[in-house]
Structures are given as C-alpha cells and as structure tokens.
Amino acid sequence: MTSENRIDQRFTALKEAGKPAFIAYVCAGDPDMDRSLEILFALERAGADILELGVPFSDPMADGVVNQMAAHRALEAGATTHKVLDLIRKFRERSETPIVLFTYLNPIYSYGFAQFHEDAAAAGADGVLLLDLPPDEASLNSELTESGSLRHIRLIAPTTPADRIPKLAASAEGFIYYVSREGVTGTQTALAEGIAENVAAIKAHTKVPVAVGFGISTPAQAAEVGRASDGVVVGSAIVRIIEQNGASPDVAAKVEAFVKPLVDAAKSI
Numbered sequence: 001m002t003s004e005n006r007i008d009q010r011f012t013a014l015k016e017a018g019k020p021a022f023i024a025y026v027c028a029g030d031p032d033m034d035r036s037l038e039i040l041f042a043l044e045r046a047g048a049d050i051l052e053l054g055v056p057f058s059d060p061m062a063d064g065v066v067n068q069m070a071a072h073r074a075l076e077a078g079a080t081t082h083k084v085l086d087l088i089r090k091f092r093e094r095s096e097t098p099i100v101l102f103t104y105l106n107p108i109y110s111y112g113f114a115q116f117h118e119d120a121a122a123a124g125a126d127g128v129l130l131l132d133l134p135p136d137e138a139s140l141n142s143e144l145t146e147s148g149s150l151r152h153i154r155l156i157a158p159t160t161p162a163d164r165i166p167k168l169a170a171s172a173e174g175f176i177y178y179v180s181r182e183g184v185t186g187t188q189t190a191l192a193e194g195i196a197e198n199v200a201a202i203k204a205h206t207k208v209p210v211a212v213g214f215g216i217s218t219p220a221q222a223a224e225v226g227r228a229s230d231g232v233v234v235g236s237a238i239v240r241i242i243e244q245n246g247a248s249p250d251v252a253a254k255v256e257a258f259v260k261p262l263v264d265a266a267k268s269i
Contacts, residue, residue, distance in 0.1 A: 006098035006126045007151050007174040010049050011209045011230065020226040021175075022047060022263045023211055025102060025235030026255075027054035027070035028087055029079030031246035036074075037090055038252035039242065044097050046256045047263035052129070052235065055084050055103035062104075062131045066236045069243065081107050081116070085123040092124035100127040100153055100174070105144075117148045127151035127174045135171050153177055156202055158194075169205035175231060176202060176210045196228035219265035226266035234262055 014021050024043045029036050043051055054060075056074035060067060088099060101120060108116045108130065120128065128150050135154065138144040151174030156165060158180070169176065180195055199210050212225045213233025225232045241258045245251040 005149065005151055005174070006096060007050060007100070010098050011175065014049065015209075015230075018269075019267045020229060020269070021049040021209070021211060021231035022222075022266050023050040023052055023100075023213070023231050023233040024048040024238055024259060025052035025054065025213075025233065026238055026242065027056060027067065027074050028084040029056055029074030029077055030070040030239070030242055031073055031251065032077040033079065033083055033087055035246075035251055037087055039255050040087075040091050041095070042252040042256035043238075043259060044095055046259035047267070048097070048259065050098045050100060050231075052100045052102045052233070053084065053088070053125075055081055055101055055107055057104050057107050059106070060104065064236060066239050066243065070239045073243075073246065081111050085119055085125075088120075088123040088125055098126045099124065100129055100151075101125050102129045102131070104131055105133045113144055117150055121149045125150060127153050129153040129155070129177060131155070135168065151175075155179055158198065165202060166205045169202055169208070172206055172208040174208070176206065176208055177233065178202060178210050178212045178229070180212050180214045180225075195225060199229045216262075219261045222262045222266040223268055227269050232262075232266040234259070237262075 011021060026039055040051060054067065054071065056071045056079045058075065060071050133144065153174050154168050154172040155177050156168055160168065178199060195212055199212065202210050209230035211231025211233050212229040213235065216222055216225055216232060216234050217237035222232050222234065238255060238259060241255050242251060245254045248254065
C-alpha cells in the first residue's frame with residue numbers, strides 16, 4: 001500500500017488536527033443518479049470527511065428497512081453498478097473527498113471481482129467495504145483477493161470473538177468500522193454501552209483508525225462517539241432525510257442542513 005490513498009491522507013490530517021472523521025453513508029442512485037450527485041456535494045459542504053456510497057443491491061441483508069428501501073428506490077430508478085462508477089467519475093471532476101463503496105459480494109462477483117476493483121479505483125473510489133466476505137474466506141479463494149489500490153475496510157462487531165479481533169485488526173486497511181450494536185442498520189434512541197472500551201480494545205492491535213457506526217442520529221450521539229473513536233459513521237438517519245424529501249427539488253439542501261449539526265458536534269471535542 002502507498003500513502004497516496006485519499007482515506008489515509010484524510011485520517012492523517014485529522015489526527016494532526018486532533019479531530020475525528022465524520023463518515024456519511026448514502027445509497028448511490030437514491031432518489032436518482034442526478035440528485036444523488038447533488039447529495040454527495042451537499043454532504044461535502046456539510047463537512048463530511050469520507051463518503052460511504054452504497055451500491056444498490058436487491059438483497060441487502062445487513063441493512064435495516066430504511067437502507068433497504070433506499071436500495072429499492074435506486075434500483076427502481078435504474079441504478080446499476082456501472083452507473084455507480086459513473087457517478088463517482090462525475091463527483092471526481094470537482095472533489096477529492098474520499099469515497100468508500102459499501103456493498104455485498106454478489107454484485108461485485110457478477111461484475112468480475114478483479115475488474116470491479118480496477119474500474120472502481122480508476123473511477124476515483126478509495127476503499128471498499130464488502131459486508132458478506134469474511135477476510136479468511138477471501139484468502140481461501142485466489143479470485144477474491146484482488147484489491148489493487150482500494151483499501152479493504154474491515155468490520156468488527158460486539159459479537160466478534162475476542163481471539164478473532166487481532167486477526168481482523170492486523171489485516172485492516174484504511175480504517176476499521178466498529179459496529180456498535182448487534183442487528184441491522186438503523187437509528188437508535190440511545191447509543192450502545194461500552195463503545196470507548198471496545199474501541200480501545202481494538203486499537204490495542206492496530207494503528208489503523210477505528211470509526212464507529214450503527215444507530216447514530218443526533219448531535220449529542222455524534223459528539224459522544226467522536227470523543228471515543230477516530231471516526232463517526234452516520235447512515236440511516238441521513239437516508240431517512242432523503243426518503244422524506246426525495247420528491248423535493250431541494251433534497252440536497254435538506255440533507256446538508258441535517259448533517260452539518262452532526263458534523264459540528266462530532267468535531268466539538
């Protein structure tokens with residue numbers, strides 16, 4: 001790996017500034033490709049440091065209903081994996097904000113695993129989070145080991161066995177996504193307990209930043225997670241704003257107005 005990757009550069013700059021990253025998730029193509037591009041720029045204006053871009057898939061089993069419906073809306077509007085890469089190319093004409101593709105193995109395998117990595121990197125993506133491909137399974141299949149310049153983001157959850165964490169941490173690239181609670185994606189009224197302790201336990205095995213997501217939806221929650229980790233991930237709460245305002249011409253402005261207070265709170269440490 002080289003230091004040219006935008007994810008690595010962004011975390012280095014944030015560490016020097018003593019601030020956590022704010023990572024915003026949206027589904028590509030929701031409510032359509034043109035407004036999806038507007039939303040990406042809105043998230044950047046709001047202060048997001050890294051964008052997590054969901055690749056629409058018909059069976060997003062790790063997602064709650066809000067993100068499932070976002071994928072459904074995107075697919076109904078004509079989204080495809082190739083169009084997602086086109087979206088990134090258009091974004092890259094005006095922005096260097098890091099992008100992580102949040103996806104499942106099926107659409108990437110159908111595309112061609114190695115070809116997807118090559119094309120995604122060429123389009124301007126910086127990382128990929130494959131939700132249903134455990135790293136030890138990938139290592140058993142040579143066709144699933146291609147990564148090129150994309151950072152492979154690892155997931156660690158409260159249910160991850162303690163003896164497995166060092167292995168996952170050792171193979172992590174870009175950042176580790178710590179899933180703060182069991183279950184699927186979705187907003188919560190309260191944060192899970194023990195986030196700071198669990199983040200510290202992961203960081204004992206790696207120098208890679210640890211970001212925390214699942215259930216963060218308010219400025220107070222963002223601030224609390226920002227104090228306990230290297231990054232705050234917000235997804236379903238943003239996607240719900242898109243759902244509620246998808247028919248409005250100012251949906252991007254609505255997203256920006258919602259996200260900016262979350263970013264400000266996360267970086268208030």
